[in-house]
Amino acid sequence: MTDDLLVFAEDIEAQSARVVRPWKVLIADDDDEVHVMTKLALADYHYLGQPISFLDSYSLAETISTLRENNDIALVLLDVVMDKPNAGLEIVKFLRETLNEHDTRIVLRTGEPGEAPERLVILQYDINDYKEKTELTATKLYTVVHTSIKSFCDIRTIRASRAGLNRIISEAASLYKNSSDRAFLRSAVEQLSNLMCSNPDVALLRRDGLNDTAAFHLSASGGFIRSIAGTGRFSLAEDLHAMDLLESDEMQLVHTAVLHKRAIKENGKLACTFTSERLGTFVLFFDGIDFLQSFDQAIIDIFLSHVCRAMENSTLQREIMETQREIIVKLGEVVEFRSRETSDHVHRVSQICGKIARALGYSDEAIEELELAAALHDLGKIGITDTILNKAGKLSDDEFKIMCEHTIIGQNILKNSSRRVFQLASVIAAEHHEKWDGSGYPLGKKGVEIDTAARIVAIADVYDALRSERAYKSAWTRQATCDHLKAEAGRHFDPLLLDQFFKVEPEINPLY
Numbered sequence: 001m002t003d004d005l006l007v008f009a010e011d012i013e014a015q016s017a018r019v020v021r022p023w024k025v026l027i028a029d030d031d032d033e034v035h036v037m038t039k040l041a042l043a044d045y046h047y048l049g050q051p052i053s054f055l056d057s058y059s060l061a062e063t064i065s066t067l068r069e070n071n072d073i074a075l076v077l078l079d080v081v082m083d084k085p086n087a088g089l090e091i092v093k094f095l096r097e098t099l100n101e102h103d104t105r106i107v108l109r110t111g112e113p114g115e116a117p118e119r120l121v122i123l124q125y126d127i128n129d130y131k132e133k134t135e136l137t138a139t140k141l142y143t144v145v146h147t148s149i150k151s152f153c154d155i156r157t158i159r160a161s162r163a164g165l166n167r168i169i170s171e172a173a174s175l176y177k178n179s180s181d182r183a184f185l186r187s188a189v190e191q192l193s194n195l196m197c198s199n200p201d202v203a204l205l206r207r208d209g210l211n212d213t214a215a216f217h218l219s220a221s222g223g224f225i226r227s228i229a230g231t232g233r234f235s236l237a238e239d240l241h242a243m244d245l246l247e248s249d250e251m252q253l254v255h256t257a258v259l260h261k262r263a264i265k266e267n268g269k270l271a272c273t274f275t276s277e278r279l280g281t282f283v284l285f286f287d288g289i290d291f292l293q294s295f296d297q298a299i300i301d302i303f304l305s306h307v308c309r310a311m312e313n314s315t316l317q318r319e320i321m322e323t324q325r326e327i328i329v330k331l332g333e334v335v336e337f338r339s340r341e342t343s344d345h346v347h348r349v350s351q352i353c354g355k356i357a358r359a360l361g362y363s364d365e366a367i368e369e370l371e372l373a374a375a376l377h378d379l380g381k382i383g384i385t386d387t388i389l390n391k392a393g394k395l396s397d398d399e400f401k402i403m404c405e406h407t408i409i410g411q412n413i414l415k416n417s418s419r420r421v422f423q424l425a426s427v428i429a430a431e432h433h434e435k436w437d438g439s440g441y442p443l444g445k446k447g448v449e450i451d452t453a454a455r456i457v458a459i460a461d462v463y464d465a466l467r468s469e470r471a472y473k474s475a476w477t478r479q480a481t482c483d484h485l486k487a488e489a490g491r492h493f494d495p496l497l498l499d500q501f502f503k504v505e506p507e508i509n510p511l512y
Contacts, residue, residue, distance in 0.1 A: 022053035023149050024072055028063040028091065029079035029109070034133075038077060041138040047149050060087040064094055073104050074152040075145060078127075080110040089125055096126045103155050105148035109133055225254065225283070233287070246285065254283050263300060274304040276312055325372055328421070332375035335382055345464055348511050350374045352460035353453075355504040356497065373425035374457050377432050380410025392472050404441045407433055424453055432457040435492045455494045459485065459501050462492070467512050478509060 025042075027035050035056055045052050055070065057063040059082055067073070076095070080088035088108060095101050107129040108121060122130055128151070129144055136144070225242035227234070234245070243251060253271045257264045258281060263272035270286040284304065332346040350371040357367045381389060384406050388399050395403060410429030414422045431445065431454035438446030463485060466476040476484070482505065489495040 021072075022051050023047065023074045023152075024055060024070060025052050025145065025149075026055040026057065026063070026066060026070075026073050026076045026078075028057045028066075028076060028082070028088070030058050030082040031079070032058075034079070034109075038141065041141055042145060045142065045145065047146065048153065052145075052149075059083045060090060063087075063091050067091070067095055067099060067101075071101070075105045075107065075148045077145075078106055078108050080108060080121075089121070092125045092127055102126070103152060103159070105129075105152050107131060107144055107148060109136060250285065250287075254285060257283060270300075272300055272304065274308045276308050278312055278315060282308075324421075328372050328425075329375050332377075332379065335378050345468060346375045348464045348468075349377065349457065349460045351511065352463060352501075352508050353456050355507055356456050356459065356501050359500040359504050360497075369421050369424055370453055370456070372421045373428050373453065374460065376410070376414065376422075376425040377428050377457050377461060378406065378410065379413055379425070380406035380408065380429055382413075383409040394472075404433070407431070407442050427451045428454050428457050430454075432461060434458070436494050437491045439491070450494075452497075455497050459493055459498060462488075463501075463508075475512075478512070 027038050029035060035054075039054055042052055055066055055073070057066045063078075063082075067076075076091075078088045078091060080086070082088065084090070088110070092106055092108075095104060095106070106127045108125075108127050109131050111133045121127065128148060131140075131144065227240045227242065227245055242254065246254065249267070250269060250271075253264055253266055253269055257271035257273050261273055261275070263270060268287070270284075272284050273281060274284075275281045284300075329346060329350070336345050353374040354367050354371045357370050362370070384403060388395065388402055391399070407430050411426050414426035414429060417423065417426070428451070430442070431450050434440035434443065434445040434450045434454065435458075436447060436450070436455075438444050463481060466481040466484060467478065469475045482502070485493065485498060485501070489498045
């Protein structure tokens with residue numbers, strides 16, 4: 001090799017001083033001078049701000065051992081003849097077939113071309129270049145190394161992008177499991193951060209529009225920008241004003257991305273936006289992505305488009321659920337109004353059931369279902385006449401039998417629905433007047449024959465009925481109510497559920 005490369009290398013534009021995952025180049029050659037001269041010629045080489053980290057091997061066995069221990073080698077500068085005449089060819093076969101590694105670039109170098117003719121080698125072995133040592137000057141070596149590392153980088157980028165797309169598809173469902181916008185966005189940010197090869201710090205900001213006049217100057221259109229969720233150094237930076245979170249140059253980058261409505265990268269930082277007509281404009285800000293490639297930005301665009309659609313669908317689904325909840329509660333209130341009882345009874349029974357369920361370790365979803373279903377526990381009263389329903393005095397035996405029918409009426413109204421919440425409400429309506437000892441109605445079920453949800457509602461219903469004023473009685477005191485429930489443990493109520501109720505009763509008492 002000549003020194004012409006050293007002159008050429010001095011003209012290379014200075015690269016970033018930051019060192020991130022150097023490119024690994026394995027020099028496999030039994031000639032120590034080849035190792036020294038190769039390193040000297042490539043000492044100042046950088047690609048995408050990353051230098052070379054050299055690995056050395058001098059024999060077939062040593063090279064194979066090095067390949068086994070490193071799965072991220074970008075380039076192998078491989079001598080054909082080392083301690084065995086075809087050592088280099090055996091190494092190619094080991095790397096491609098045994099390790100099944102096809103990303104690593106292989107440049108075969110030989111001082112004895114007769115031992116491995118070029119045409120034969122390139123046809124029978126998966127190598128990327130073939131050079132005779134006599135023709136490999138420093139300049140040509142530099143060119144070969146640069147094209148090989150660039151090719152390796154491109155292959156890895158495509159592979160990572162493909163993995164990113166697969167992850168977007170496979171993890172899409174997890175976004176919908178979050179019950180709030182904040183949890184949804186945090187999940188999205190964490191997923192997107194995992195897609196990034198450099199795993200940078202990520203912050204998600206939301207632009208709230210023109211309603212905050214104190215901050216008109218903060219963006220191109222005068223909107224207030226606050227943080228929603230983040231990872232890395234932004235993980236605890238929620239609900240902060242963007243100006244308190246970002247440096248001035250970072251704020252300028254965010255404003256530029258909002259104005260141009262596209263991803264903007266500058267000085268190792270990236271800001272990209274996505275907009276929903278229903279939800280407004282969002283900005284993703286990354287710090288520490290000096291070597292983010294254009295293909296990665298395409299993945300970000302795909303991901304953000306997916307997140308935007310998912311957020312809109314999730315918001316719509318949440319609105320449907322909230323509407324359903326309101327309709328169910330209002331339906332329960334209609335029954336209570338008809339019986340001249342305050343509609344607060346429905347809300348309180350639902351809340352009490354939710355607190356008991358939480359003490360039992362129910363999931364948030366199961367708690368919400370129980371709260372909704374509990375609101376319909378007396379729906380069957382809609383089929384009871386006003387004369388009986390609003391009678392101030394004690395019901396006669398015949399009137400009581402008619403009143404008992406509200407459990408079956410409620411069950412029949414709800415049982416044909418395919419919705420889980422109505423199925424649960426049907427069971428609660430039918431069984432919430434059953435008693436632990438079997439003395440309840442309508443079927444005289446006892447113990448664990450009674451559905452757990454109905455047993456919970458029974459406790460909540462009686463507690464609220466006793467502590468509330470009704471047409472036929474005054475409100476009981478807290479102490480008298482608790483004493484009555486304790487006395488009915490094992491008779492009216494499940495004693496284990498009652499124990500859980502008393503654990504949370506201090507949280508329930510403020511409702512009265």
